[in-house]
Amino acid sequence: MLGFLLVVLLIPYLIAAYGLLFVKLRWGLRLFGAFIVATIGLLTVMFLVEAYPIIARDGVAVFLQTGWDPVRESYGVLQALTGTVLTSAVAMALAMPMALGVAVTINEILPARWRGVFGSLVDLTATMPTVIYGLWGLFVLGPTLQSLVNTLARDTMTSPYTLFTAGVLLAIMITPYAAAVIREGYALVPKPVEEAIYAVGATRFEAALIKLRYVRNYILGGFFLALGRAMGETVAVAMVVGGNFVRFTTNIFESGITISSLIALQFPNAASYQYMVPALFAGALLLTLFGLAINAVAIYIIQRGQI
Amino acid sequence: MAKVEFKNLRVSFGASPVITGVNLSIPDRSITALMGPSGSGKSTILRVLNRLIELYPEARVSGEVYLDGQNIFDMNVLELRRKVQMIFQIPNPIPNLSIFENVALGLKLNRLVRGRGELFERVKSALEKAQLWDEVRNRLDMPAGKLSGGQQQRLCVARALAFEPEVLLADEPTANLDPENTAKVEALFLELKKEMTIVLVTHYPPQAARISDYAAFLYKGQIVEWGPTKDIFTKPGHELTEKYVTGRLY
Numbered sequence: 318m319l320g321f322l323l324v325v326l327l328i329p330y331l332i333a334a335y336g337l338l339f340v341k342l343r344w345g346l347r348l349f350g351a352f353i354v355a356t357i358g359l360l361t362v363m364f365l366v367e368a369y370p371i372i373a374r375d376g377v378a379v380f381l382q383t384g385w386d387p388v389r390e391s392y393g394v395l396q397a398l399t400g401t402v403l404t405s406a407v408a409m410a411l412a413m414p415m416a417l418g419v420a421v422t423i424n425e426i427l428p429a430r431w432r433g434v435f436g437s438l439v440d441l442t443a444t445m446p447t448v449i450y451g452l453w454g455l456f457v458l459g460p461t462l463q464s465l466v467n468t469l470a471r472d473t474m475t476s477p478y479t480l481f482t483a484g485v486l487l488a489i490m491i492t493p494y495a496a497a498v499i500r501e502g503y504a505l506v507p508k509p510v511e512e513a514i515y516a517v518g519a520t521r522f523e524a525a526l527i528k529l530r531y532v533r534n535y536i537l538g539g540f541f542l543a544l545g546r547a548m549g550e551t552v553a554v555a556m557v558v559g560g561n562f563v564r565f566t567t568n569i570f571e572s573g574i575t576i577s578s579l580i581a582l583q584f585p586n587a588a589s590y591q592y593m594v595p596a597l598f599a600g601a602l603l604l605t606l607f608g609l610a611i612n613a614v615a616i617y618i619i620q621r622g623q624i
Numbered sequence: 625m626a627k628v629e630f631k632n633l634r635v636s637f638g639a640s641p642v643i644t645g646v647n648l649s650i651p652d653r654s655i656t657a658l659m660g661p662s663g664s665g666k667s668t669i670l671r672v673l674n675r676l677i678e679l680y681p682e683a684r685v686s687g688e689v690y691l692d693g694q695n696i697f698d699m700n701v702l703e704l705r706r707k708v709q710m711i712f713q714i715p716n717p718i719p720n721l722s723i724f725e726n727v728a729l730g731l732k733l734n735r736l737v738r739g740r741g742e743l744f745e746r747v748k749s750a751l752e753k754a755q756l757w758d759e760v761r762n763r764l765d766m767p768a769g770k771l772s773g774g775q776q777q778r779l780c781v782a783r784a785l786a787f788e789p790e791v792l793l794a795d796e797p798t799a800n801l802d803p804e805n806t807a808k809v810e811a812l813f814l815e816l817k818k819e820m821t822i823v824l825v826t827h828y829p830p831q832a833a834r835i836s837d838y839a840a841f842l843y844k845g846q847i848v849e850w851g852p853t854k855d856i857f858t859k860p861g862h863e864l865t866e867k868y869v870t871g872r873l874y
């Protein structure tokens with residue numbers, strides 16, 4: 318059972334690994350990409366087998382319905398998928414600009430001798446235990462966001478713990494990951510190319526933008542690494558997302574749940590019910606398919622953009 | 625009147641001095657050849673003139689450099705680079721940008737043109753001058769990194785010419801070209817010097833003899849001798865210069 322949990326939580330890391338591969342050579346990308354797709358495919362089959370009882374009972378409805386009622390053994394994972402999508406979307410929308418800003422600030426704007434220190438500081442925040450983030454989200458971020466949002470629009474956030482809170486917390490958690498990948502690419506802009514950019518009269522800011530275009534595959538890599546982290550984050554999200562795994566919502570200012578946090582929160586008592594374990598596996602299956610879809614998009618982008 | 629004037633220029637990288645007191649004036653609308661063995665500091669002098677040297681945090685520069693009597697270190701660096709364009713020793717197009725973009729970028733950033741039509745004309749004319757237009761006219765959208773080495777070199781010539789600069793710094797601009805294209809670029813420079821001041825770095829004394837009006841011989845970070853090209857080649861005042869121009873010093 319614990320092994321299962323570990324495997325489920327592995328998927329987003331595989332997606333994240335996929336992100337890192339964007340920065341590798343083409344053939345390498347294909348090879349490792351194929352390996353990762355194969356691994357995810359294998360997991361898909363495994364999850365399909367485990368989820369089979371509930372699929373046999375409910376059909377595809379388990380993916381399309383909402384609600385979580387252990388007493389009547391009626392489960393749906395759509396609300397969790399929506400939660401994963403919404404929190405990840407909020408997180409990515411905030412994290413990518415922040416990561417770009419952090420990368421440019423450290424590599425282009427800070428004096429050379431401070432680069433190392435600030436870079437290490439940012440990298441360090443990536444290694445902090447997620448439970449610390451969760452606690453901070455619980456006691457600081459959640460209440461702050463609630464009062465902030467409610468000041469802007471009265472009664473929007475009735476609870477401090479919402480999909481939005483989780484998204485913002487995730488953004489803060491994943492920014493260093495994306496920033497690290499972008500910075501890595503940024504440092505690889507060859508000196509002659511940098512000279513060309515400045516020689517044609519670019520300002521520092523314009524030069525930064527041109528360089529970012531040069532390293533766009535690293536940005537894409539950082540994006541997928543961060544997205545994988547966001548989709549897979551369990552503990553911190555479970556602490557601030559509100560834990561509403563029953564009611565379907567698309568309002569980010571309401572409490573919700575994500576697939577990873579649903580699995581984490583429900584797994585301990587799942588074995589007491591006949592269909593809850595298969596239902597959780599159905600959630601894992603959905604997360605996997607979702608990850609595959611994202612990879613497909615990624616592959617499409619690479620091939621179209623000839624990155 | 626001198627277009628560019630170096631007064632006691634010194635450059636060091638970290639602890640190692642590279643340019644150790646250069647005084648040189650470069651006359652307007654002429655070609656001045658900067659010759660010297662590898663490592664003598666030719667490229668460094670060019671990098672001072674458009675202040676790209678500032679991209680090297682370990683570089684220390686002292687002394688003065690004047691452009692039209694104005695100290696370049698007091699000038700707005702963007703204005704300086706608009707006026708002083710450079711063709712680099714190693715062709716350095718921005719590889720992911722298209723052929724067109726590489727030439728157009730500087731014009732756009734500095735708002736030197738109005739509208740797409742004028743931009744296109746400027747880019748086209750620069751590519752024509754650089755003898756590249758015919759080879760790329762049908763693939764202006766192709767990433768510049770896919771061009772051959774010699775084509776990249778000419779693309780960089782076009783990029784610099786698009787600015788219609790006052791000063792053109794050319795660091796061995798024909799190093800990657802075949803004799804035919806070399807001859808064309810040399811002819812181009814002879815044409816261009818009617819409108820601009822050219823500083824031509826060359827490893828190859830015959831090229832300096834062929835097209836330059838003035839020549840300076842740089843050795844270990846110092847100007848050994850400079851003056852009209854004819855004098856430098858026919859009656860060098862220094863043994864080192866004579867050895868160099870006759871191909872006995874590398």
Ligand SMILES: Nc1ncnc2c1ncn2[C@@H]1O[C@H](COP(=O)(O)OP(=O)(O)OP(=O)(O)O)[C@@H](O)[C@H]1O
Nearest residue numbers: 637642660661662663664665666667668669680713
């Ligand atoms: N960024 C740098 N850091 C340290 N030393 C440097 C740097 N750039 C140049 N140098 C040194 O400065 C000296 C002059 O270099 P420069 O490139 O100006 O020579 P050059 O005359 O252009 O040579 P070549 O004909 O080989 O191009 C060389 O000894 C070189 O090693």
Ligand SMILES: [Mg+2]
Nearest residue numbers: 666667713795
């Ligand atoms: Mg050189």
